[in-house]
Amino acid sequence: MGYQDSERAQEVAERTRAFVDEEVLPRERALFGQRDHRSDADRQEEGRELVEELREIARERDVFGPQIPEEYGGLGLDFVDLLPVFEQAGRSIFAMGAMHVAAPDEGNMEILEHAGTEAQKAEYLRPLANCDISSGFSMTEPMDGCGSDAKQIRTSAEKDGDEWVIDGHKWWTTHGQTGEPDFLIVVARTNEEVHPYVGTSAFIVPADADGVEFVRDIPHMGESGMGHSEVKYHGVRVPEENLLGPEDGGLAVAQQRLGKARLTHCMRFMGMADRSLDVAKAYMDERSAYGDTLSEKQSLRFDIADAHMRLHAARTMVRHAARQIAETGSADTEVSMSKVFAAETVQDIVDTCVQVCGGNGIGKDLPLADFYENVRCFRIIDGADEAHMRSIAKRAFDDDELEPEEIEYVTRFDGGE
Numbered sequence: 001m002g003y004q005d006s007e008r009a010q011e012v013a014e015r016t017r018a019f020v021d022e023e024v025l026p027r028e029r030a031l032f033g034q035r036d037h038r039s040d041a042d043r044q045e046e047g048r049e050l051v052e053e054l055r056e057i058a059r060e061r062d063v064f065g066p067q068i069p070e071e072y073g074g075l076g077l078d079f080v081d082l083l084p085v086f087e088q089a090g091r092s093i094f095a096m097g098a099m100h101v102a103a104p105d106e107g108n109m110e111i112l113e114h115a116g117t118e119a120q121k122a123e124y125l126r127p128l129a130n131c132d133i134s135s136g137f138s139m140t141e142p143m144d145g146c147g148s149d150a151k152q153i154r155t156s157a158e159k160d161g162d163e164w165v166i167d168g169h170k171w172w173t174t175h176g177q178t179g180e181p182d183f184l185i186v187v188a189r190t191n192e193e194v195h196p197y198v199g200t201s202a203f204i205v206p207a208d209a210d211g212v213e214f215v216r217d218i219p220h221m222g223e224s225g226m227g228h229s230e231v232k233y234h235g236v237r238v239p240e241e242n243l244l245g246p247e248d249g250g251l252a253v254a255q256q257r258l259g260k261a262r263l264t265h266c267m268r269f270m271g272m273a274d275r276s277l278d279v280a281k282a283y284m285d286e287r288s289a290y291g292d293t294l295s296e297k298q299s300l301r302f303d304i305a306d307a308h309m310r311l312h313a314a315r316t317m318v319r320h321a322a323r324q325i326a327e328t329g330s331a332d333t334e335v336s337m338s339k340v341f342a343a344e345t346v347q348d349i350v351d352t353c354v355q356v357c358g359g360n361g362i363g364k365d366l367p368l369a370d371f372y373e374n375v376r377c378f379r380i381i382d383g384a385d386e387a388h389m390r391s392i393a394k395r396a397f398d399d400d401e402l403e404p405e406e407i408e409y410v411t412r413f414d415g416g417e
C-alpha cells in the first residue's frame, strides 16, 4: 500500500522491520511465550534487561531514536517521516523500549526540545535522549482533580522567592515508580485569576526532591513493563529555572506534547494490529477444520479483509493529520478523529485476531492475549474517546468556550528560548 512516505521514511521503516523480525521477536517469544514459575516481578526485571540488550543492537542497526535530533544522538527524522517507523516499532513493546520511542519519555523529550531552555536541555534532554535517565509526566489527578477535563487541575504551584512550591496529588503517572524516573514533568495551577485553561504551568521536578511521595503502583490490566503510579507532592520546592515553558502556559506545553503524541500512539498501536494480523493469518493458513484451512473460510476472510480496510483508513487519517500539523502547526480536529478511529480499529482488529485463533488466541504462546489486555487503554489514554468526540462536536457546532486570544495562547505556543 503506498502512502507517499518519503524515501528516508521507507528506508528507516524497513530497517526497523528487519530489526524487529530478526532481533526482537525471537527474544520476546523466548521470554513471554512460556508461562512458568517466574513471578511478575521477575518477568518485569527480565523484560528490562532484554530492553537494555536490544538497545545496543538497535544502535548498531541504526534504528535507535528515530525521533531524537541528531545533535542528541538520534536519527533526527521529521515528524511525518516517523509515522511508518513508529508503526514498525509498535509490533513489539520491547522494540519500542529498545528504540527509545515509547511513552512517556518520547513525549517528554518532545516537550523539552520544544519548550526547554538551553540549561534544561543540557541537564535533562541530553541524558534522557541517551537513556542515562528516565522521566514521567504527571498531569491526571484523583477524583476532584483533572482527568478528561484539563481545566480541573487542583495541584498548585506558588512562587516563594526564587522557588516554586508545589502541592498536589496525581495518579496514573506512567513510569512513576516502577520505572524509577529521575524527573517528572508536573502540570500545576499557577494563576487562579485567569481562564482555567490558561492559568497552569509545567515544572521539572527531580524525583528525589523532598516532598515527592510515590504512594503506589496502580494495579492494572495489561503488562507494558511500566508502572502507572499515584504520586503526592507535599510542598515540593523547585528553583524558578525549573519552570518548563511560559508561566501560565502549562496547557499549551501539554498540548504540544499531546497533539503529536496522540498520532505517534496511533502508529505504535497500529503496529500491534499489523502484527496481530500476521499472527492470525499464519494460524489460519495452518489450521484446518471441516475440510479446508481457516484461511479458506469466506466469513473469516471477510473479517481479515475488513481489518485490512480499516487499518488502511486509520493509517491514511493519521498521515493526513500529521501532514496538516507539519504544514499549519496544528490539526486538533484531525488528530481527535484519527485518535478515536485508530483506537477503535486496533481494538477491534486485536479482538478479531484472538477470535480466529480460537483457544490459542487466549493462550500466551501467541502474543495476542497480551495485546488484547494492552490495547484496551488506547481508547482512554491521551484523551478518552468521549473527550475527543466532545471536541469534534464543539468545532462542528462552531462552539468554543475560549476567547480568541486565549485559544491563540493555548494552542500556538512556539517554543522556549
Ligand SMILES: Cc1cc2nc3c(=O)[nH]c(=O)nc-3n(C[C@H](O)[C@H](O)[C@H](O)COP(=O)(O)OP(=O)(O)OC[C@H]3O[C@@H](n4cnc5c(N)ncnc54)[C@H](O)[C@@H]3O)c2cc1C
Binding pocket: 104, 136, 137, 138, 139, 140, 146, 147, 148, 149, 171, 172, 173, 174, 175, 228, 377, 380, 381, 382, 383, 384, 385, 386, 387, 390
Ligand atoms: C495506561 C495509562 C497510562 C496513563 N499515563 C498517564 C501519564 O503518564 N500521565 C498522566 O498525567 N495521565 C496518564 N493517564 C491518565 C489518562 O490521561 C486519563 O485516564 C484520561 O485522560 C482520562 O481521564 P480519567 O481517567 O480521569 O477519566 P474521567 O475524566 O474520569 O472520565 C471517565 C469517563 O467519562 C467520560 N467522559 C468525560 N467527560 C465526558 C463528557 N463530557 N461526555 C461524555 N463522556 C465523558 C470519559 O471519556 C471516560 O470514558 C494514563 C492512563 C492510563 C490508563
